[in-house]
Amino acid sequence: MQKTAKQFLDLLESQQLLAPDILGELRRQLGESKSRLTSELIARLLVDNGHLTKFQATKLIAELSASSAKGPTTSSGTPSDDLGFAEDAPASKHSPNSGAPPAPVAKVFVDDDSETKSAQPTDDVVPAEISPARVSAMEGQPLVPVTKKNLSDTQAKRSSRKTTPPSASPADMPLRPRRVSAPQSKANPYDSFRILGVGLILALVLVAGFFLVNHFWRGNADQRLQAADSAYEQRSYESATLAYREFAEVFPANEKASYAKVRAVLAAIRQAAEGAPDPKLGLETALNSLPGLVGEAALAEQQSDLAGILIALAVKFNERADRTQGTAQRKLLMTDMEKLLELINDPQFVGVNQRNQQAPTLSRMQEDRQRILREINRDEELASALTAIDGKLAAQDTLGAYEIRKALINRYPLLETNQELAERVQQATSLERSLVKPVSLDLKLTATPPQTNVSRSFILANRSGPPAPALKGQVLFVKAKGSVYGLDGESGQILWRHFVGQYFPSQPLRVGENDADAIVSQPELGTISRLTGSNGEPKWSANLGSATHNPTLAGEELLVATLQGTVARLDTATGQLAWAVQLPQATATSPTTSQVGAGENPQLYVLADHSNLFVLSRSDGTCSEVFYLGHRSGSSAVPPIWLLGQLFVFENISTKSCKIRILSTTSTGLELQESQPPLIMDGNVVTPPQIDGRRLVVQSDLGQIKVLDIEPTAKTQRVSELATLPKNTSQPRKSWLFADNNHVLVADRQLMRIDVQVATLSMSHAWLKYDGDRFVAPLQKLGNTLIHARTQRGTQGIRITAANAESGEAYWETDLAVPVTYIGPSGTGYEAVNSSGMLYVLGNQPIRTEADENPGRSQPELLYEHATTLSDGRVVLMNSSRTNQLAIISASAPKMKLLSINLGIARATCPPVAVGDELALGLDSGQLVLVDLATAAIAGTPYQPAVQAGQKMRWNSPVYMASSQSLIAANDIPSLVRLSSEDGLRMTNEVALDDALVGPLVAVGEHVCAVAATEAGDTLQFFDSTNLQRGANWPLPGRLVSGPYATEQGCLLQTDGKLALVSPQGQPLWTIDFPASPLVSSPLVSGANWSLATRSGQVWVLSASDGQLLGRADVAQPLSSPMLQLGSSLLMGSEEGAVLALPIPTTPAEAP
Incomplete structure (x- = not known):
C-alpha cells in the first residue's frame, strides 16, 4: 500500500496543490512509517487539516484509481469507500436469491455540509455476520462444476487474499473499517462473465466520473475568470479586483492563478489612478502592491498593461503639476513622481520591449517633466x-x-x-x-598737427582713366586702410594723406559743400580733427581723453560718445565744447538723431552697451527719457535710425539673425513705445542702413535686403515690408549700401545696382560689376557720380574709382595704399616696388600719383613680395597670387621685367632662394626645382621625393651652401634632404625628422638650423651641413613668431614675447623682452648694432653683442618691407603704400 501512497503524493506534486515543504514532510513520514499507509488515509488527513477540500480529495483518489484500473486490482472496495465518503452497500442486497450483483457506482461528492456529514465514517467497526451462501441453479441451465482453474484471475486473487488473524489487536487493524468477506460460494460457470462485466462497467463509470468532475470543476473556474476579465475591460476595476482575488483564493492550483493575482493588482492600481484626481493615490497603491508581484509567472505577459498604467500615471503627475500654481506644491509632485519613475525604470515591471513600444510617450512625458522642473527652478x-x-x-x-x-x-x-x-x-x-549727470570734460583743443617720429614720407599711388567733369572743384574724402585721403574730385589726384589708424572703425565726415572740409577721428586715441579739404591741414583738433565712437554730424553740431559713456556736443567750426553728460552705462554705438529729409527731431538717441536707450536733448544734453530695450552687450553694431516718427533699433540676437525693433515716438521724438512686432533679418546688420525718402533699406551680412516703407498717417502698423531679397551667402561678409530714388547700390564682393519695383513690390538686378573684388568703404554719391573703394582680387592695395552712377562705368581710378615690399639703391638714388609690381624712383616729390614702371598694368592677382637678391645683384620678387610669375629688378632699363614659368598646376609653397644666378622653388607637387631666369625655364632635373597620388607637399624655405654648392631643404613628410645643385638637383643625403619644421632653414657657420614644432613647445635644432647629423638643440622660451635669421654671431629668433640670439653651438647668448608683433625681416646691420622693425611699426636699435636696447621709436603705421639705411635715417616701406624716413632712434624707451 506504500506504493499507492507515494503515487498519491506524486499526483499532489504534479498538480501543485501542496507547498513543497508540506510534500517533503509527508514523504519523510511515509518513508519512516512502519505501518501501512494508503492514499485514502493520507487524503483524509489532508482534508482534516484543511490542506484539501473533500471535493479535491475525492477527485484525486478517483484519478489514482482510474490510473491503477489498467493493472491488476488488489484492493477491495472503491476509493470512496476507503475514504469513508460513501456508505457501504448492505450485505443483504447480495443474497443468493438476487440476480447478478449490481455494478459498482462511483459517487461524486461536492463540498456540501449535509453530504459531508453523512459521508463521515464511524470509528466503530461492527463485525458482520457471515451467512452460508446459497447456490441455486439458474433457470434453464444445468449446474456445471467449477474448479479453481476456471476462476478468473481476479476471483483467484480474491479467494487467496489474506485476512487479518483473529488474534490481531485493534491497533494493528487498518484505519478503514474491516469488512468480512462472505464464504466463497461454489464455482459458477457464469461467475467469470459477471466479474468481467462488472469490472468493465465500474472502470467506465470511474473514467466518466473523472471527466465529468473535471468538466464541472474547470467550467466553474473559467466562468469566474471570464467574469473578472469582463469587469476589467469594462473599467469596473473594483469588481474586477474582488473577482481576481476570489479566483486566486478558490483556485490556487489553477494555471491562471498567477494571472489572476497580477490582474488583481493592476485593477487596484487602475482604480486608484483613474478614479481619483490626485495621482498620489495611484502611486501609493503601486508602491504597496507591485513588490508582491515580483516572481509571479504571469507578470511578464502583463508588463505591457502595467507599463501603460504607470506611464499614464506619470503623465497625470505632469498634468497635475501644470494645473498647480504653488511652486512648493509642484515641487512635491515632482518629488513623488521620482518614486514612480523608479518603478518605470525597474525592468521587473517595465521591460525593454515595453519601453521601446512606449518610447514616444515616455519621451513626451520626460520632456514635460523636465519643462516643469525647469519652471520650478x-x-x-x-x-x-x-x-x-x-x-x-x-x-x-x-x-x-x-x-x-x-x-x-x-x-x-x-x-x-x-x-x-x-x-x-x-x-x-x-x-x-x-x-545722467552733466560732466566737466577736460577737452584738449589745438590747431597744430600731431607730432610723429617720421621725418618724411613718400606717398606712392597710380592714377589712370579720364577725368570726371561733374566733380570739378570738389574734394573727395575716402579712408583706405588706416589713412584718410583727400582727392581731387575731377582728376583723382591725391592731395593729402592723414593716418588715423586701422584697428578702430571710423569714416571721414564731409562738412560743407563746395569748399568742404573733413572731420576725421582717431577713435583709439579719442582725437577728433577738422582738416582743410584742399591740403589736409588741421583747423582744430580735440582730444576727449578716452576712446570714442565715430562722431555724428548733425548740421553744425558734432555729437560724440566715448566708450565709457560720456556724450558731448562740439561746434564743428571751432571744436569748442557745447555740453557733456555722463551716462551711468557704457555706450554701444555713435549717437544718432534725425537725418536730412527724415523730419525734424530735437532729441538725441544714445544706445547703451546693454539694456537701455537714452533720449537726450540736443540743446543741453539733459536726459528726457530712458527706454528699456533689454538688449545684450555687444548685440548692436549700428546706431538707431529715426525716420518719420519711427525709431529703428537693430539688435543682432544671434550669429544668424537680427531683430529690427520699431519704436514709435511723438512729433518731438519722445514717449517711446514698441508699436508693432519686430522684423527678423537673416544674418546680422553690421553696416548702417540707408534712407531713401520714406523708405529704409537694410542689408544683413548674409546678403538679405529688406525695403521698409513708413506710412506716418496709418493708425497701426506704420512700417511695412515693401520688398525683400533673400540671403545669397552662408558666410558673413561686410557690405555697403547706398539708396536713392528707388535705386539700391550694393557693394560687397561685387558692385551691383538693384531697382525697387514699387508697383510689383519686388526688386530686380540692373547691372553687376567687379565680381570677385572686395569693397572696403561706404559708397558716396555726389550728383550723378558714384565714388567707391575696393581691393582687387589677389591684390593688397585699394582702388578708388569715380564712376557714372547710372551705368557704373568708371571715369578715373587711383590705386593707393599698396604695400611697399622692396626698397633698394638705384644709381645715385633709391627705388621702391609695391606688391602690385609698380616701380617708383624716389625723389623730392612727396606724393607720386603715377608709377615710373608698371609692367603689371594694375591687373588683378598681383602680389609681389619676398625679395631675393641674386649673385649678380639682381632682385627677384615672387607673385604670391600666381607663384609661377616673377618680377626681376635690374639696373638696366626697363628696370622691372615680369617672367612666367611653366609649372603646370603646381604652386610654390615657400619663398624663393637664390642659388647663384638661379632660383630654387619648392612646389606643392613635391618637386624642388631650379629656375633659369634667363630662359624662364626649369634648369636641369628637379628633385622629386616619393609622394602618393594627389598628395600636396609643403616645403620650408631651403638654404644654399655656396661653399659646397649644395641645397638643404625640409618638407612636411617630414624629412631633411641635402641636394647637389650641379646640373639640376641630385640628392646626396636624406634623414627622417621626428617633427615637422616651421619657418625657414638658415646657415650658421657649418651648421644648418631650423625650428621644430611639437605639442610640448618649439625647439631650435642644429644639423651638420655635410651629413645632416643632428647636433645641439635649444628649447625656445615660447612659440616661434618669426625667424630664425642668420647673423655673424649666431641664430636670431623671435618668440611670443622674447627675442633671443643662439650661438652655433646651441647656447643662448642673450634673451630680451620683445613685442609679439612679427619682425619684417632680418636685422639691418650697422657696425656692432642691429636695427629691427616689427610689422606693427616699432623700430628697435640693439647692441648685437648683448642685446642691449640703444634706441626705440614707433612710426604708428604698419610696416611691410626690409629697412634701408640712408645716412642717419632709415627708409622703410609701409602697408599704407608709403615710404617713410625715420631718424635712427638713439633714445631708449621702455620695453612694451
Missing part, C-alpha cells in the same frame, strides 16, 4: 532675483540690477515679459534717468 530663481534686484535698487546700483535680470533672462527667456521683473526694470529705468 525658474520660479525659485525669479524669487531670489527679485530680492537681489530690490537690494541693488536700494543701493542705486542699476547696472548690478540689470546684470541680475540679464543673467536670469539668459537662462529663462520667457521671463522677459514677467510683470514683476518689468516693474523692477521700470524702477531701474527711472533711476537711470536720474543718474
Whole structure:
C-alpha cells in the first residue's frame, strides 16, 4: 500500500496543490512509517487539516484509481469507500436469491455540509455476520462444476487474499473499517462473465466520473475568470479586483492563478489612478502592491498593461503639476513622481520591449517633466532675483540690477515679459534717468598737427582713366586702410594723406559743400580733427581723453560718445565744447538723431552697451527719457535710425539673425513705445542702413535686403515690408549700401545696382560689376557720380574709382595704399616696388600719383613680395597670387621685367632662394626645382621625393651652401634632404625628422638650423651641413613668431614675447623682452648694432653683442618691407603704400 501512497503524493506534486515543504514532510513520514499507509488515509488527513477540500480529495483518489484500473486490482472496495465518503452497500442486497450483483457506482461528492456529514465514517467497526451462501441453479441451465482453474484471475486473487488473524489487536487493524468477506460460494460457470462485466462497467463509470468532475470543476473556474476579465475591460476595476482575488483564493492550483493575482493588482492600481484626481493615490497603491508581484509567472505577459498604467500615471503627475500654481506644491509632485519613475525604470515591471513600444510617450512625458522642473527652478530663481534686484535698487546700483535680470533672462527667456521683473526694470529705468549727470570734460583743443617720429614720407599711388567733369572743384574724402585721403574730385589726384589708424572703425565726415572740409577721428586715441579739404591741414583738433565712437554730424553740431559713456556736443567750426553728460552705462554705438529729409527731431538717441536707450536733448544734453530695450552687450553694431516718427533699433540676437525693433515716438521724438512686432533679418546688420525718402533699406551680412516703407498717417502698423531679397551667402561678409530714388547700390564682393519695383513690390538686378573684388568703404554719391573703394582680387592695395552712377562705368581710378615690399639703391638714388609690381624712383616729390614702371598694368592677382637678391645683384620678387610669375629688378632699363614659368598646376609653397644666378622653388607637387631666369625655364632635373597620388607637399624655405654648392631643404613628410645643385638637383643625403619644421632653414657657420614644432613647445635644432647629423638643440622660451635669421654671431629668433640670439653651438647668448608683433625681416646691420622693425611699426636699435636696447621709436603705421639705411635715417616701406624716413632712434624707451 506504500506504493499507492507515494503515487498519491506524486499526483499532489504534479498538480501543485501542496507547498513543497508540506510534500517533503509527508514523504519523510511515509518513508519512516512502519505501518501501512494508503492514499485514502493520507487524503483524509489532508482534508482534516484543511490542506484539501473533500471535493479535491475525492477527485484525486478517483484519478489514482482510474490510473491503477489498467493493472491488476488488489484492493477491495472503491476509493470512496476507503475514504469513508460513501456508505457501504448492505450485505443483504447480495443474497443468493438476487440476480447478478449490481455494478459498482462511483459517487461524486461536492463540498456540501449535509453530504459531508453523512459521508463521515464511524470509528466503530461492527463485525458482520457471515451467512452460508446459497447456490441455486439458474433457470434453464444445468449446474456445471467449477474448479479453481476456471476462476478468473481476479476471483483467484480474491479467494487467496489474506485476512487479518483473529488474534490481531485493534491497533494493528487498518484505519478503514474491516469488512468480512462472505464464504466463497461454489464455482459458477457464469461467475467469470459477471466479474468481467462488472469490472468493465465500474472502470467506465470511474473514467466518466473523472471527466465529468473535471468538466464541472474547470467550467466553474473559467466562468469566474471570464467574469473578472469582463469587469476589467469594462473599467469596473473594483469588481474586477474582488473577482481576481476570489479566483486566486478558490483556485490556487489553477494555471491562471498567477494571472489572476497580477490582474488583481493592476485593477487596484487602475482604480486608484483613474478614479481619483490626485495621482498620489495611484502611486501609493503601486508602491504597496507591485513588490508582491515580483516572481509571479504571469507578470511578464502583463508588463505591457502595467507599463501603460504607470506611464499614464506619470503623465497625470505632469498634468497635475501644470494645473498647480504653488511652486512648493509642484515641487512635491515632482518629488513623488521620482518614486514612480523608479518603478518605470525597474525592468521587473517595465521591460525593454515595453519601453521601446512606449518610447514616444515616455519621451513626451520626460520632456514635460523636465519643462516643469525647469519652471520650478525658474520660479525659485525669479524669487531670489527679485530680492537681489530690490537690494541693488536700494543701493542705486542699476547696472548690478540689470546684470541680475540679464543673467536670469539668459537662462529663462520667457521671463522677459514677467510683470514683476518689468516693474523692477521700470524702477531701474527711472533711476537711470536720474543718474545722467552733466560732466566737466577736460577737452584738449589745438590747431597744430600731431607730432610723429617720421621725418618724411613718400606717398606712392597710380592714377589712370579720364577725368570726371561733374566733380570739378570738389574734394573727395575716402579712408583706405588706416589713412584718410583727400582727392581731387575731377582728376583723382591725391592731395593729402592723414593716418588715423586701422584697428578702430571710423569714416571721414564731409562738412560743407563746395569748399568742404573733413572731420576725421582717431577713435583709439579719442582725437577728433577738422582738416582743410584742399591740403589736409588741421583747423582744430580735440582730444576727449578716452576712446570714442565715430562722431555724428548733425548740421553744425558734432555729437560724440566715448566708450565709457560720456556724450558731448562740439561746434564743428571751432571744436569748442557745447555740453557733456555722463551716462551711468557704457555706450554701444555713435549717437544718432534725425537725418536730412527724415523730419525734424530735437532729441538725441544714445544706445547703451546693454539694456537701455537714452533720449537726450540736443540743446543741453539733459536726459528726457530712458527706454528699456533689454538688449545684450555687444548685440548692436549700428546706431538707431529715426525716420518719420519711427525709431529703428537693430539688435543682432544671434550669429544668424537680427531683430529690427520699431519704436514709435511723438512729433518731438519722445514717449517711446514698441508699436508693432519686430522684423527678423537673416544674418546680422553690421553696416548702417540707408534712407531713401520714406523708405529704409537694410542689408544683413548674409546678403538679405529688406525695403521698409513708413506710412506716418496709418493708425497701426506704420512700417511695412515693401520688398525683400533673400540671403545669397552662408558666410558673413561686410557690405555697403547706398539708396536713392528707388535705386539700391550694393557693394560687397561685387558692385551691383538693384531697382525697387514699387508697383510689383519686388526688386530686380540692373547691372553687376567687379565680381570677385572686395569693397572696403561706404559708397558716396555726389550728383550723378558714384565714388567707391575696393581691393582687387589677389591684390593688397585699394582702388578708388569715380564712376557714372547710372551705368557704373568708371571715369578715373587711383590705386593707393599698396604695400611697399622692396626698397633698394638705384644709381645715385633709391627705388621702391609695391606688391602690385609698380616701380617708383624716389625723389623730392612727396606724393607720386603715377608709377615710373608698371609692367603689371594694375591687373588683378598681383602680389609681389619676398625679395631675393641674386649673385649678380639682381632682385627677384615672387607673385604670391600666381607663384609661377616673377618680377626681376635690374639696373638696366626697363628696370622691372615680369617672367612666367611653366609649372603646370603646381604652386610654390615657400619663398624663393637664390642659388647663384638661379632660383630654387619648392612646389606643392613635391618637386624642388631650379629656375633659369634667363630662359624662364626649369634648369636641369628637379628633385622629386616619393609622394602618393594627389598628395600636396609643403616645403620650408631651403638654404644654399655656396661653399659646397649644395641645397638643404625640409618638407612636411617630414624629412631633411641635402641636394647637389650641379646640373639640376641630385640628392646626396636624406634623414627622417621626428617633427615637422616651421619657418625657414638658415646657415650658421657649418651648421644648418631650423625650428621644430611639437605639442610640448618649439625647439631650435642644429644639423651638420655635410651629413645632416643632428647636433645641439635649444628649447625656445615660447612659440616661434618669426625667424630664425642668420647673423655673424649666431641664430636670431623671435618668440611670443622674447627675442633671443643662439650661438652655433646651441647656447643662448642673450634673451630680451620683445613685442609679439612679427619682425619684417632680418636685422639691418650697422657696425656692432642691429636695427629691427616689427610689422606693427616699432623700430628697435640693439647692441648685437648683448642685446642691449640703444634706441626705440614707433612710426604708428604698419610696416611691410626690409629697412634701408640712408645716412642717419632709415627708409622703410609701409602697408599704407608709403615710404617713410625715420631718424635712427638713439633714445631708449621702455620695453612694451
